[in-house]
Structures are given as C-alpha cells and as structure tokens.
Amino acid sequence: MFFPGRYGYRGTNFEQIYRCYPASSFNKPHLEAGDKVIMPQSALERLSSLHIQYPMLFELHNGAAQRISHCGVLEFVAEEGTIIMPCWMMQNMLLQEGDIVRVKSATLPKGTFVKLQPHTTDFLDISNPKAILEKTLRNFSCLTAGGTIMVAYNNKQYYIDIVEAKPASAVCIIETDCEVDFAPPLDYKEPEKPQRPVVPARKAISEDQDANVEDEPKFKPFTGSAKRLDGRSSEQAPEVASATVPARSAPTDSDKRENKRAAAPSGAAAPSGASHQELLHHQELA
Structure with missing residues (x-):
C-alpha cells in the first residue's frame, strides 16, 4: 500500500x-x-x-x-x-x-533510568523477577513512558507499565546500562492496621469507674499518730505515779500487845489456875 x-x-x-x-x-x-x-x-x-x-x-x-x-x-x-x-x-x-x-x-537517546509498575502482585511472587525481567528486556529495543510491555514466564503473561523513563519519555535500551526501579503493583493494598476493639458504652463506663476507684487512696489501718486517753501526746514519756509512804515509827508497848494478841491462836486458852490479874500481867510482860 x-x-x-x-x-x-x-x-x-x-x-x-x-x-x-x-x-x-x-x-x-x-x-x-x-x-x-x-x-x-x-x-x-x-x-x-x-x-x-x-x-x-x-x-x-x-x-x-x-x-x-x-x-x-x-x-x-x-x-x-x-x-x-x-x-x-x-x-x-x-x-x-x-x-x-x-x-x-x-x-532515541540511550536510556539511563526506567521505572516499572507491574499490574498484579503475583509478578513479585516469581522466584527471581529481576532476572526474568532482564532476560525479557533483551528482546526489546526501546521503552516508552505511558506504555505497557508484556513479560511471559512459565506459561503466564505479566503486564508492566512504563511509569517513567530518562533522559526522555522514549529511550533506547540496546547496549546500555539502564537503572531499573519498581513502583508498587496496581493491585497492591497496604496492610490494614489492627483496629482497637470497640468497647460497649456500659462496659466503658464501668471500666472508667473501676479506674477511678483504683486511683482513690485505700484505707490503711493502724496508721497515723497515736493518742492517749488522757489527752497527752504518746511521745511524752509517761510519769510514774509515786505514792508517799509515811515513815513508820517505832512500835509502842500497846502496839506490841496488839500484835501479840493478833498472833495468838484464837482457840488458845489461858493457863488453868491463873487469875485475871496474872493473865494481864503475863500479857504485859509479853
């Protein structure tokens, strides 16, 4: 034509x-x-x-x-x-x-840099995707930014976008050292962060109350300063109550007679045949 x-x-x-x-x-x-x-x-x-x-x-x-x-x-x-x-x-x-x-x-100028983006993440599951890509690109003459190439491997076709090329939008890749970078695949999803479990309102209020109770000071027995019943401080040394013992005078004769009478057995009888006066005299001598 x-x-x-x-x-x-x-x-x-x-x-x-x-x-x-x-x-x-x-x-x-x-x-x-x-x-x-x-x-x-x-x-x-x-x-x-x-x-x-x-x-x-x-x-x-x-x-x-x-x-x-x-x-x-x-x-x-x-x-x-x-x-x-x-x-x-x-x-x-x-x-x-x-x-x-x-x-x-x-x-076209010699390429120095290209950025590639696989369509699917399964391309990254290949045992050595970089080696497969290098082998495939040997059959290519040039790359165009905004275009798509196909990589065949193990009876499967993988499509890869040309995101960026330097020093021009279209470059020759024959007999040149070209740096290759990869962008995340089109179907790639960021791993979801673990979400905080949702606590029911009643349970949340109960947990807050428990937390407040734990924060309140608890009663501790037998703490604080001691108090005496008489109002004095417990740190003041107790005074020893001293009782005044009156000096005991020498026993008189009447005291001796009273002590003798108290020491005598109640059931002791006076000697037979003794008169009342003799008994008194006997007691006085004693």
Missing part, C-alpha cells in the same frame, strides 16, 4: 502507513517476546537509501485513539502494505486487526 505525499517515501525520513495484523495470524509467536515488528521488503529498500542508522527504531501512531509507542524491526518479509505486530503491542495501542497505523523512523 503506497501513500504519496506526507505519508509516502518522499523526504529524508521514513514515514509510511500500513494495515496492522497480529503475529498470531501469521504463525509467528516469537514476536510476542519483544517489541519488534515485521515490515515489507519495500520498507527495507527505502530505509537503505536514506542511510538510516542501526538499530532501526520506529514511532508507531494510532491517530484514531491518539496512542503513540515505539518499536524495532525484526524482519522485512511482510506483505506489501502490511505490518505484523505483537498482540500485546496492538492491545496497548488500541488497534484491531486490519486497522491503520502510521510508522515513522525515530532516533
């Missing part, structure tokens, strides 16, 4: 319009592992005459959806007027089989 004028082979740059078809329609599944397309033989002839430098890089533009991406070229064996593209690339550009895509030669 030849389009003269703006989209033809005139000028110093290669620019052409093709109808795109997926690689699966031409039994070329190996295209799915990278970002390279298959173009017709006429494109190679035109590129050779323009002395386009290797690696050959192209800008793909879907005017209907305003989608732009970049790619390399693998072969020039497609039918005239057609271009064969990876299925994931057509999906990324919102292209259907037989849609028209504009292809233009491009010169």
Whole structure:
C-alpha cells in the first residue's frame, strides 16, 4: 500500500502507513517476546537509501485513539502494505486487526533510568523477577513512558507499565546500562492496621469507674499518730505515779500487845489456875 505525499517515501525520513495484523495470524509467536515488528521488503529498500542508522527504531501512531509507542524491526518479509505486530503491542495501542497505523523512523537517546509498575502482585511472587525481567528486556529495543510491555514466564503473561523513563519519555535500551526501579503493583493494598476493639458504652463506663476507684487512696489501718486517753501526746514519756509512804515509827508497848494478841491462836486458852490479874500481867510482860 503506497501513500504519496506526507505519508509516502518522499523526504529524508521514513514515514509510511500500513494495515496492522497480529503475529498470531501469521504463525509467528516469537514476536510476542519483544517489541519488534515485521515490515515489507519495500520498507527495507527505502530505509537503505536514506542511510538510516542501526538499530532501526520506529514511532508507531494510532491517530484514531491518539496512542503513540515505539518499536524495532525484526524482519522485512511482510506483505506489501502490511505490518505484523505483537498482540500485546496492538492491545496497548488500541488497534484491531486490519486497522491503520502510521510508522515513522525515530532516533532515541540511550536510556539511563526506567521505572516499572507491574499490574498484579503475583509478578513479585516469581522466584527471581529481576532476572526474568532482564532476560525479557533483551528482546526489546526501546521503552516508552505511558506504555505497557508484556513479560511471559512459565506459561503466564505479566503486564508492566512504563511509569517513567530518562533522559526522555522514549529511550533506547540496546547496549546500555539502564537503572531499573519498581513502583508498587496496581493491585497492591497496604496492610490494614489492627483496629482497637470497640468497647460497649456500659462496659466503658464501668471500666472508667473501676479506674477511678483504683486511683482513690485505700484505707490503711493502724496508721497515723497515736493518742492517749488522757489527752497527752504518746511521745511524752509517761510519769510514774509515786505514792508517799509515811515513815513508820517505832512500835509502842500497846502496839506490841496488839500484835501479840493478833498472833495468838484464837482457840488458845489461858493457863488453868491463873487469875485475871496474872493473865494481864503475863500479857504485859509479853
């Protein structure tokens, strides 16, 4: 398919319009592992005459959806007027089989930094995702910020967005040391913090009352200063009450007689035949 004028082979740059078809329609599944397309033989002839430098890089533009991406070229064996593209690339550009895509030669700077964001967290569950990604990117020629690439591993397809690229929005990654950073996957969720259990209002009031009770000073027996019943301080030494004992005088004769009488047995009888006077005299002598 030849389009003269703006989209033809005139000028110093290669620019052409093709109808795109997926690689699966031409039994070329190996295209799915990278970002390279298959173009017709006429494109190679035109590129050779323009002395386009290797690696050959192209800008793909879907005017209907305003989608732009970049790619390399693998072969020039497609039918005239057609271009064969990876299925994931057509999906990324919102292209259907037989849609028209504009292809233009491009010169891109060497990439120094790209930031990638997997669509799902299961990509991080791969035993060594970094090694798988490095191996996959060897089949890529360039990366475009805002686009999406596909990484195939273990019969599964993982889609990864190109969040950022430096030093330009589109960079070449052939034979260059490019730093790679990862953003959290699109479906990643922050782990929820453990929530504080909700305490019923009655229980909360009861707990507050218990706390207040615990804060109140408790009664402790036998504390404080002692008090005497007489009103004096317990720290004052008690005075010993002294009793005045009257001095005892020498016993008189009458005292002696009274003591003798008290000491005598009540049942003792006076000696027989003694007179009353003798008895008194006897007592006085005693």
